[in-house]
Amino acid sequence: MPKKSAALKSRASAPAKSAPPAAKASTAARSEVVKPLAPGKTSKGAPPLDRAEARRLYRQMLLIRRFEERAQQIYVEGKIGGFLHLYIGQEAIACGIMSLLHKDDYFIGAYRDHGYSLARGADPKPLMAELMGRATGISRGKGGSMHFYDIPNGNFGGDGIVGGHIVVAAGMGYAIRLRGSEQCVVCFFGDGAINEGAFHEALNVSSLWDLPVVFVVENNMYGMGTSVERASAVTALHERGAAYNMVHLPCDGMDIVKVRDTFADAFARARKEKKPTFVEVITYRYRGHSMSDPGKYRSKEEVEKWQEKDPIARLGMFLLDHKFATGKELEAIDKDVMVEVDDCIKFSEESPWPPAEYMYEDIYVKTPTLNWRAVEKDPAWERSLPDDRVPVIYPPHVSQGVK
Amino acid sequence: MAILTMREALNQAMREEMKRDPNVFLLGEEVGHYQGAYKITSGLVQEFGDWRVRDTPIAEEMIAGVAVGAAWVGMRPIAEMMTFNFSLLALDMMVNHAAKYRYMSGGQIRCPMVMRGPSGAAAQVAAQHSQSLESYFAHVPGLIVIMPSTPKDAKGLLKAAIRDDNPVVFMENEVLYNIKGEVPDEDYVIPIGLSEVKRTGHHVTIVAWSRMCYHSLLAAEMLAKEGIECEVVDPRTIRPLDEAPIFDSVRKTNHCVIVEEAWPQASVGAYISDRVQRECFDDLDAPVFRVNAPDVPMPYSKVLEKLYVPQPEKIVEAVKQVLA
Ligand SMILES: Cc1ncc(C[n+]2csc(CCOP(=O)(O)OP(=O)(O)O)c2C)c(N)n1
Ligand SMILES: [Mg+2]
Numbered sequence: 001m002p003k004k005s006a007a008l009k010s011r012a013s014a015p016a017k018s019a020p021p022a023a024k025a026s027t028a029a030r031s032e033v034v035k036p037l038a039p040g041k042t043s044k045g046a047p048p049l050d051r052a053e054a055r056r057l058y059r060q061m062l063l064i065r066r067f068e069e070r071a072q073q074i075y076v077e078g079k080i081g082g083f084l085h086l087y088i089g090q091e092a093i094a095c096g097i098m099s100l101l102h103k104d105d106y107f108i109g110a111y112r113d114h115g116y117s118l119a120r121g122a123d124p125k126p127l128m129a130e131l132m133g134r135a136t137g138i139s140r141g142k143g144g145s146m147h148f149y150d151i152p153n154g155n156f157g158g159d160g161i162v163g164g165h166i167v168v169a170a171g172m173g174y175a176i177r178l179r180g181s182e183q184c185v186v187c188f189f190g191d192g193a194i195n196e197g198a199f200h201e202a203l204n205v206s207s208l209w210d211l212p213v214v215f216v217v218e219n220n221m222y223g224m225g226t227s228v229e230r231a232s233a234v235t236a237l238h239e240r241g242a243a244y245n246m247v248h249l250p251c252d253g254m255d256i257v258k259v260r261d262t263f264a265d266a267f268a269r270a271r272k273e274k275k276p277t278f279v280e281v282i283t284y285r286y287r288g289h290s291m292s293d294p295g296k297y298r299s300k301e302e303v304e305k306w307q308e309k310d311p312i313a314r315l316g317m318f319l320l321d322h323k324f325a326t327g328k329e330l331e332a333i334d335k336d337v338m339v340e341v342d343d344c345i346k347f348s349e350e351s352p353w354p355p356a357e358y359m360y361e362d363i364y365v366k367t368p369t370l371n372w373r374a375v376e377k378d379p380a381w382e383r384s385l386p387d388d389r390v391p392v393i394y395p396p397h398v399s400q401g402v403k
Numbered sequence: 404m405a406i407l408t409m410r411e412a413l414n415q416a417m418r419e420e421m422k423r424d425p426n427v428f429l430l431g432e433e434v435g436h437y438q439g440a441y442k443i444t445s446g447l448v449q450e451f452g453d454w455r456v457r458d459t460p461i462a463e464e465m466i467a468g469v470a471v472g473a474a475w476v477g478m479r480p481i482a483e484m485m486t487f488n489f490s491l492l493a494l495d496m497m498v499n500h501a502a503k504y505r506y507m508s509g510g511q512i513r514c515p516m517v518m519r520g521p522s523g524a525a526a527q528v529a530a531q532h533s534q535s536l537e538s539y540f541a542h543v544p545g546l547i548v549i550m551p552s553t554p555k556d557a558k559g560l561l562k563a564a565i566r567d568d569n570p571v572v573f574m575e576n577e578v579l580y581n582i583k584g585e586v587p588d589e590d591y592v593i594p595i596g597l598s599e600v601k602r603t604g605h606h607v608t609i610v611a612w613s614r615m616c617y618h619s620l621l622a623a624e625m626l627a628k629e630g631i632e633c634e635v636v637d638p639r640t641i642r643p644l645d646e647a648p649i650f651d652s653v654r655k656t657n658h659c660v661i662v663e664e665a666w667p668q669a670s671v672g673a674y675i676s677d678r679v680q681r682e683c684f685d686d687l688d689a690p691v692f693r694v695n696a697p698d699v700p701m702p703y704s705k706v707l708e709k710l711y712v713p714q715p716e717k718i719v720e721a722v723k724q725v726l727a
Contacts, residue, residue, distance in 0.1 A: 106476060108472075137509070138509070139507055139508050139509040139511075140509030140510070141509075142506055142507055142509055143507040143508060143509065147507040147508065149504070149507070149508035149509075149511050149512065150511075151508065151511040151512060156475065156504075156512075157508075159500075160499075161495060161499045161500070164468070164495055164496070164499060164500060165500075166468075167464055167465045167467075167468025167469060167471075167472070167496070168468045168469075168471050168472035168475070168496075168500060169472060170465065170468065170469050170472060171468055171469035171470060171471055171472020171473040171474075171475075171480075172472040172473065172475065172476050173472075174457075174469050174472070174473050175472070175473040175476045175477065175478045176476075177454065178428060178454055178455070178473075178478065197464060198464055198465070198468065201460075201462040201464055201465035201468075202465060202468070204460060204462070204465075205459065205460065205462070205465055205469070208460070209457075361510065362505050362506050362508075362509055362510035363505065363506055363544050363545050364505075364545070364547075364569050365505070365513050365515075365567075365568035365569050367567050367568045367569060367595075369563040369564075369566050369567040369592060369594060369595050370567070370594060370595045370596050370643075371594035371595065371596040371597040371645060373645075373647070374596040374597065374598075374643055374644070374645035374646070374647065375596060375643045378643060380544055381643060
């Protein structure tokens, strides 16, 4: 599938330019100002991608792409309802970041969340079933596209309230500090979310209290139809980190190797120094905001220009260059992924619809502090399930003080 | 039994629970070194340190959001709102996050947190600082809402709220902070969702919580001198509502007055009134009578403020009307 395009080659050798702080760069110009990682004294970057890991990541990015392409198709057929926000174009970010996370780390993001769960290694079947509103869905058919969660794997998934989860991530970081564990939190959000008050409140305290949270703004150039230039007084979004005395830097989100290098440093900072980092990952969403968006606010040329930097094609090229795979093998991976996605759809279509009782479940936790007589006829309480389904996702040790 | 103020009872509840469970921590504006804007958290930072008694910047959405995030990963935070008027800036955290993620995740998440602080009118602090917003929270499935009226209830219910695995909105009343009452010496909790008959009587049922329960008990005393015996039922928990003791009482007295400090429209009292007329229609000798704040913002002047908050005299009048 991947071809060595001229654009990619020229991109790789393009000299880095840095954006002046107040530059009102156009989205096109902005794509050129990604500084390569300027390694600081402590910057080590990620371990180089070996054959197995590079191939695993390639397959994972393709899985996200094919999963969403098929989701888009069956949405049109009426098999998925509501909002469907596609991550296509941004795959390198989730895959690069998740490849560095530890088993007991946490992450949380917004509604464009399919890629996060898949990159974290969730079984795609319950994800597709969730899109189709089935009982076997990862959220029992009660969340849908925007609400994938997989708590045993620290996946706090998708928030439908722009910016809301940024303060929640700070709370997870606070818990880690209280416990004294070596975990960290990743918080993904969009360029649109950065203008919410929650962003400001969360970054301030994360820096003030030294919380191990890595904040990731996925600058895909638009919040719905509003470009960054029309929404933000500062267009080099990472520079807002300066206001919170927080390490901040941009990163090329179309290149998984650069994503890994940037975030390896950020995670080391979080784990060792207990300090947050604010990374602006520069990327592009190929599709409309959601299925109802024909994308009239941007030109075909602009979209194509970004597609030339395609992150999957780029990793494919890396695999070929390093002789980690042959063209034939890459094609075979793609076929394999498509079969897997078809299986997901088959699984979902054969899955039962949620029974009516599901409506009343999962609202409250059955708790011994309650007077049960009062609520025995209230279905929300009566059908609240015992909490033994909720996994204990934190280390049992609790340190008393944090110094 | 010790005689404590509501303030001391709340302080004891938090101190005891923080000692009992290292996952409990407290955060909010001025909760630490200032000893609490209303001194509810007095002495706690000295005992538990800066990380478990966290002074925060003035950022209510963050305070609630940090509590939500910490609760989701296994802590038991208590988020203090300096007053519940400011909780409007944190409403998104409670309504869209604390109350929703368990449901949207198909039961994978729990949110054992408490948001607490004073609510209701105080003394001449005008329209923005005098509101009773319990219906905002009571409206939302997924939340628990508690409003105690005595020191004993405050301590027992706050301890239950901290131990509960659901998000709890615990609304205190600034005017009640100094009232005194008996508080058991032993470790006790009061179950959430348990109404209490605070005074027995057979002529009329008064349903009232928080400061209005206190006012209703004063009114009942005044009425007793005239030979009218009121039964005062304090639901204590607004959501879930323990309805049976209310219905039992109305079936006995055949008259019902609901007193609340909030505005009349779309309020908790409106809901209770609906439930009573539906369940006790044949037992009622008169329509349910409601006493509320007038349907206007709180004025500043003390003369007007006194007219605004339902006083015992107004409750006496209402009881006489419903019995007439
Ligand atoms: C608080 C809030 N306001 C508005 C919306 C409606 N809305 C949903 S997505 C969106 C755009 C967000 O853009 P961005 O943060 O850049 O994320 P992207 O969609 O590009 O991933 C808007 C306005 C919302 N969900 N929540
Ligand atoms: Mg965007």
